[in-house]
Amino acid sequence: MTEITSRRGLLFGAAAVSAGALLTGCTSNEPSDAKDEPAGNDQPAADDKPGKQVTIGFAGPQADHGWLNAINDNAKKRAEKYSDVTLEITEGSNDTAQQIGQIETLINKKVDVLVVLPADGKALTQVGLKAMRAGIPVVNLDRIFNTPQAYRCWIGGDNYGMGLNAGHYIGEKLKGKSNARVIELAGLDNLELTKQRTQGFDDALKNYPNIRKVARQAAEFTVESGQAKMAQLLQAQSKFDALWNHDDDQGVGALRAIEQAGRDDFLMVGGAGALSAFQAIKQDDGVLKATVLYPPTMAASAIDLARALGQGEGIGGMAEFEIPASITLYSAVVDKTNVDQYMPTGFR
């Protein structure tokens, strides 16, 4: 019985979506390039006409950091927008064992779809598999499971792309400057994502033979560590032209150290997209000239995808009947020219 319903729902959904796609194709004035769309737009990825009731289980991280807090906020706010979505939310946790327990509880509650941002993607693969086997599609948010069998759809940021775009931005700014020196204030080195960001940055710099990376120190994604490491980096490097800092939260500390050292002889590019960074970029009276996004809005999009999965729909504007298997967000560079557009997405 349920299978027939869902299959019928799928057919209707598909028909509705393709009709919608046709209509949009004919009438929309929206630019076709996805990255030009405002990141904070309230247009859901899927059709937002109320449909079948969907219960989404959300297992998020412990919000001990600005970005992670914004993830939870985005998920909750987006779910509230839909009259046909019920969000079953577990308490955030950084503990693998605890999060496994929480997800198992959600499986037992028989939620329709699961959205999981694992504390550790690899360690939570098994419980993702378990949910999929129990017939609950999983939307894997950001930190990826070990095998595609453990999720129906993955949506997340592009750490390598962050580094790449930061490197290109700096490269273009320092073009024509011979023997340019750049330094890197990396994030927590225990995390794989930190290595990916550095790799992207290094690869981008290879395009600019006039630039040399002269120092790299890892901080801990905290204001305190950002201040401490940056103060030492400034002492070690009496002269350099650009700095890439992986994270805007530790950037608050890094900017403090730069101010305390009285330095303003270089340009700085941040990462993530914190409100304070956007404001500094807009004011344009300090070293921070740009930040590379790692948008927490991905959590809102994950809720959209989960709802579409639950209702058996595709994504509006795309020809496919089903939602994609994986979506990687674009790490856009926000500088003075486009900061107003991104301001509403800035997290505290």
Added chain:
Amino acid sequence: MTQPVSPPRDSSTDKVPPAQPPAWRGTLARADVRTLSLLGVLAVLILIGGITKPDAFLDTRNLQLVLTQASVIGVVTVGMTFVIVSGGIDLSVGAIVALASVWATTVATQEYGFAGILFTAVVVGVGCGLVNGVLIAYGAMVPFIATLAMLASARGLALQITDGKTQIVTVQSVLDLGERDAYVLGVPPLVLVFAVVTVIGWLVLNRTTFGRRTVAVGGNPEAARLAGIDVRRQRLYLYLLSGLCCGIAAFLLIVLAGSGQNTNGNLYELDAIAAAIIGGTLLTGGRGTITGSVLGVLIFTTITNLFALNNLQTDVQQIAKGAIIVAAVLVQRRTASTT
């Protein structure tokens, strides 16, 4: 506590027995050997810095930087030294620093300006210390457990207050204290606070009844009780003292980082304990010096500085830090065990 035992003298060869040195001189000599060995380690580190990065390391600004970075953890370590000398442990120092710093930087507190932030930081620190002290002294809880519980709940509360957000300080007078024009004769105000706390800590531990009682409680609580010391009250005061130091440190951190965040003071408990141990404080209590602990902190901060200046990566830093801790303790054991 223990007096040096003079070795048995062979009276046949030693016709004229030398005058017995006064007891205080023995204590001083023993402490000096320890202090000297720590100074030696520090000198070696400075030498390494001078050779590898002569212009950046041997620079007034770098000295100011190292001392500033040592200040926050240094103040915490002074309080921790008292607790460890009394045979206790305080695992909650980092969490108290976090809680005090976020409470003191909430928007509401910032309305009261400099005094509001300082007052809140200190009160929260002392309040947490009071809870620790009451649980340990009058609730007969093991310090390890009581302060572990405080660690968990203070971090949780800090997270609840901030909601994971970074609380940026907007009170200019607080921020000004961390700027370079606030330096007094080239000394950053944070370092002055650290120096004052160190001197007071040294005087209290070495020159007051309170200090002697602390050592006595740590050496042998039962004997201390029989000698008429109110052991429980003494313990209460010691955790209060540690909490007070955390409150002061939280204020210094607010000045330094210009913000309050629930991740502040991360792993301070381990750094403070390690600095005290390197400084010659016995983990079992009864012995320890403020000078040693402060030198321990300076050794740590200098190492971190050396790593950053030489651009060593995190993995290498961690391995080297571990090795240096072991080396420092071994050197110290070797030189100290002979006296």
